[in-house]
Amino acid sequence: MQLLQLVISGIAQGCIYGLIALGFVLIYKATETVSFAQGELMMLGAFGGLACMTLLGFPFWLAILSSIAGMALFGVLLERLVIRPILGQPAFSIVMLTIGVGYTARGLITMIPGIGTETHTLPVPYKDMIWKVGGEASGQGALILNVEQMVVIGSTAVLCLILFALFKYSKLGIAMQAASQNQLAAYYMGIPVKRLNGLVWGLAAAVAAIAGLLLAPITFVHANMGFIGLKAFPAAVVGGFGSLPGAIVGGLIIGIVESLAGFYAPDGIKDIAAYVVVLIVLMVKPNGLFGEKLRKKV
Amino acid sequence: MRFIFKTDYRQDIKLARHGGHVFWYGALLLLLLAAPWLFAEYYLAQLTFILIYSIAGLGLMLLAGFTGLFSLGHAAFLGVGAYTQAVMTNAGVPFPIALACAAGLSAAVGLVVGLPALRVKGIYLGIATLAFGFIVEEVFARWESVTGGNAGIHIKAPEMFGWKLDSAEAFYFLCLVIAIGSTLAILNLLRSPTGRAFVAIRDSEISAQSMGIHLARYKTLSFALSAALAGIAGALYAHKMQFISPEQFSLLQSIELLLMIVVGGLGSVHGAFLGAIFLISMPQAIALVKDYLPTFVGQAPGLQGVVFGLVLIAFVLFEPLGLYGRWLKIRTYLQTFPFYRKGMFKRQKSFQKSDRLK
Numbered sequence: 001m002q003l004l005q006l007v008i009s010g011i012a013q014g015c016i017y018g019l020i021a022l023g024f025v026l027i028y029k030a031t032e033t034v035s036f037a038q039g040e041l042m043m044l045g046a047f048g049g050l051a052c053m054t055l056l057g058f059p060f061w062l063a064i065l066s067s068i069a070g071m072a073l074f075g076v077l078l079e080r081l082v083i084r085p086i087l088g089q090p091a092f093s094i095v096m097l098t099i100g101v102g103y104t105a106r107g108l109i110t111m112i113p114g115i116g117t118e119t120h121t122l123p124v125p126y127k128d129m130i131w132k133v134g135g136e137a138s139g140q141g142a143l144i145l146n147v148e149q150m151v152v153i154g155s156t157a158v159l160c161l162i163l164f165a166l167f168k169y170s171k172l173g174i175a176m177q178a179a180s181q182n183q184l185a186a187y188y189m190g191i192p193v194k195r196l197n198g199l200v201w202g203l204a205a206a207v208a209a210i211a212g213l214l215l216a217p218i219t220f221v222h223a224n225m226g227f228i229g230l231k232a233f234p235a236a237v238v239g240g241f242g243s244l245p246g247a248i249v250g251g252l253i254i255g256i257v258e259s260l261a262g263f264y265a266p267d268g269i270k271d272i273a274a275y276v277v278v279l280i281v282l283m284v285k286p287n288g289l290f291g292e293k294l295r296k297k298v
Numbered sequence: 299m300r301f302i303f304k305t306d307y308r309q310d311i312k313l314a315r316h317g318g319h320v321f322w323y324g325a326l327l328l329l330l331l332a333a334p335w336l337f338a339e340y341y342l343a344q345l346t347f348i349l350i351y352s353i354a355g356l357g358l359m360l361l362a363g364f365t366g367l368f369s370l371g372h373a374a375f376l377g378v379g380a381y382t383q384a385v386m387t388n389a390g391v392p393f394p395i396a397l398a399c400a401a402g403l404s405a406a407v408g409l410v411v412g413l414p415a416l417r418v419k420g421i422y423l424g425i426a427t428l429a430f431g432f433i434v435e436e437v438f439a440r441w442e443s444v445t446g447g448n449a450g451i452h453i454k455a456p457e458m459f460g461w462k463l464d465s466a467e468a469f470y471f472l473c474l475v476i477a478i479g480s481t482l483a484i485l486n487l488l489r490s491p492t493g494r495a496f497v498a499i500r501d502s503e504i505s506a507q508s509m510g511i512h513l514a515r516y517k518t519l520s521f522a523l524s525a526a527l528a529g530i531a532g533a534l535y536a537h538k539m540q541f542i543s544p545e546q547f548s549l550l551q552s553i554e555l556l557l558m559i560v561v562g563g564l565g566s567v568h569g570a571f572l573g574a575i576f577l578i579s580m581p582q583a584i585a586l587v588k589d590y591l592p593t594f595v596g597q598a599p600g601l602q603g604v605v606f607g608l609v610l611i612a613f614v615l616f617e618p619l620g621l622y623g624r625w626l627k628i629r630t631y632l633q634t635f636p637f638y639r640k641g642m643f644k645r646q647k648s649f650q651k652s653d654r655l656k
Binding site for chain 2: 089
C-alpha cells in the first residue's frame with residue numbers, strides 16, 4: 001500500500017516535470033533551440049494565476065484561463081522580440097539568451113515590493129481535500145489520495161489528449177510537424193514558418209503556465225519555484241529530446257524514481273536521483289528512450 | 299593604419315605580432331606589478347579576484363569558446379580544486395604540491411565527465427554537465443568527514459618551502475604569476491596542432507574528423523585541460539576566501555562563469571579577462587548607483603539578477619562578440635578613420651546549422 005502511495009505521489013510530481021519537459025520539447029522541435037527559461041515561465045504563470053485570483057478577484061476558472069492566455073501571449077511576444085532576431089546563430093547563444101530571460105524574470109518578480117519575496121498559497125477550491133480508497137471503515141490501511149495530486153494527473157492526461165489531437169488532426173498541428181522536420185521545405189510549401197515558431201513558443205509558455213498552476217497548490221508560489229525546471233531537463237533527456245510522448249514518460253520516470261528514492265534511499269539521494277538517472281541514460285542510450293538513432297550526413 | 303609585411307613563416311605564429319603588442323602588454327605588466335603600491339587594499343583584493351576568475355574563464359573559454367563544447371557544471375571543477383587544496387593545505391602539504399594535486403584531480407574528474415561527451419553532443423552534453431554539477435555539489439554537502447558538509451571548511455594560508463604567503467600583496471603576486479603562466483600556456487596551446495584541432499572541432503566535427511582528428515581524444519583532452527585550469531582557479535579561490543562551502547559551487551556559479559565568457563567575448567583569450575573584470579566590477583557598480591535609484595528599485599533583492607539577465611540578453615542580441623568584439627570595432631574604427639564601414643563586422647545571415655538528421 002505504501003509503495004502504491006509513493007508511486008502515486010511520484011506520478012503527480014512526474015506529471016509536472018513532464019509538462020515542463022513538454023515545453024522544452026515543443027520549442028526544441030520547432031526551433032532547434034533549448035529554452036532555459038521554461039521553469040521561469042512556469043513561475044510567471046503561477047504568479048499570474050495568483051494575481052488574477054487575489055488582486056483582481058476573478059473567479060477560479062476565469063483566473064486560470066486568463067493566466068494561461070496571458071502566458072501564451074507572453075510566449076509569443078518573447079519569441080518575436082528576443083528569440084527571432086538571433087535565430088540561425090549557434091545554439092549556445094540562444095541558451096545563454098534564455099538563461100538571461102530566466103534571470104531577468106526571476107529578478108523582476110522579486111523586485112515587486114511585498115509580493116515578490118514572499119511565499120503564497122494559491123486559493124484553489126480543492127485545497128487540502130483527500131479521498132480515501134479501500135481499507136476499513138475507520139480509515140486504517142486505506143489508500144489516501146490527495147485531490148491536488150489527482151487534479152495534476154487528470155489535467156495532464158487531458159492536456160496530453162488535447163495536444164495529441166492538435167498535432168494529429170488540426171491543420172496547425174500538422175504544419176508544426178512539417179516545419180519541425182524541415183523548415184526550408186515547409187516554407188516552400190507555403191507554411192509561414194516564422195509565425196508558427198511564435199505560436200510554438202506561445203504554446204510552450206501556456207503549457208508551462210498550466211504546470212505552474214497545477215504545482216502551486218502542492219508547493220507554494222514563490223520566485224524560486226522555477227528551479228524545478230532544472231529537473232525537467234533530465235525528464236526531457238530521458239525521453240529523448242525530440243519526442244513529445246517521451247517528455248511525459250521521462251517526467252513520470254524521474255518523478256517515480258525521485259519519490260521512491262526519497263523514501264528508501266539515504267538522505268540527499270532524492271535531490272540528485274533525477275541527475276543520476278539522466279547520466280545513466282546518457283551512458284546507456286544517448287538518444288533517450290524514444291529518440292531516433294541516426295547519423296548525420298555531410 | 300599598420301601594415302605588417304610578412305617575410306617569414308614564423309611571423310604567422312608569433313605571440314607578439316608587432317612592436318605595439320610588446321609595448322602595450324609590457325605597460326600592462328608593469329602596471330600589474332606596481333598595483334600593490336598604487337591601489338588600496340580593497341581594490342587589490344578585487345584585482346586578485348579578477349585574476350582568479352580569469353584563470354577559470356580561460357579554462358571555460360578553451361572548452362566553450364575554442365572547442366565548442368559547453369559546460370553547465372564548471373563550478374563543480376572549481377569546487378573539486380578548492381576542496382582538494384583546502385584538505386591538502388590543512389594537512390600541511392606545501393602549496394605547489396597541493397596546487398598540482400588540485401589541478402590533477404580536477405583534470406581527472408574532467409576526463410570522467412568528458413567521457414559521455416564522446417557519445418553525446420550539443421544540448422545533451424549541456425544536460426550531462428549540469429547533472430554532474432548537481433551531483434558534485436551534493437557530494438560536497440554530504441561527505442562531511444572530508445568537506446565539512448554544509449558548515450564549510452576553513453583553509454590555512456598558502457605556505458611553501460618555509461615561506462608563508464599570508465599578506466594580501468604576496469598572494470596577489472602569486473595569483474599574477476599563475477594567471478600569466480596559464481595565459482601563456484593557453485596562447486601556446488592555441489598555436490600548436492592541438493589547439494588548431496580544438497578549433498577545427500568547434501567549426502565542424504565532421505570535417506575535423508575527416509581531416510584525421512581523433513574526436514574522442516581531443517574532446518576529452520579539452521575537458522581535462524579546462525577542468526585543470528578551473529581546479530587551479532578553485533584552489534586560489536579557496537585561499538582567497540579562506541572559507542569554502544558547497545553553495546559557493548552551485549549552478550549559479552557555473553552560470554556566472556558562462557556569463558563571464560559570453561560577455562567577455564566567446565572565442566578570444568582577451569574575452570576571459572574582460573569578462574572577469576565585468577563580473578567582479580558589476581556588483582560594485584550596482585552598489586554605487588543603488589543609492590541614486592528609487593528605493594523600491596535600489597533596495598530590491600532581485601536587482602543584481604535583473605541587471606545580469608538584461609546585460610546577458612543585450613550582449614547576445616547586439617554584441618555577440620562580447621566586450622572584446624566591441625573593442626575590436628572601436629580599434630578598427632580608429633585605425634581606418636574615416637573609412638570604417640557599418641557592415642565590416644556584420645553577422646552573416648546563415649541558415650541554421652542544423653543538428654537534425656533528416
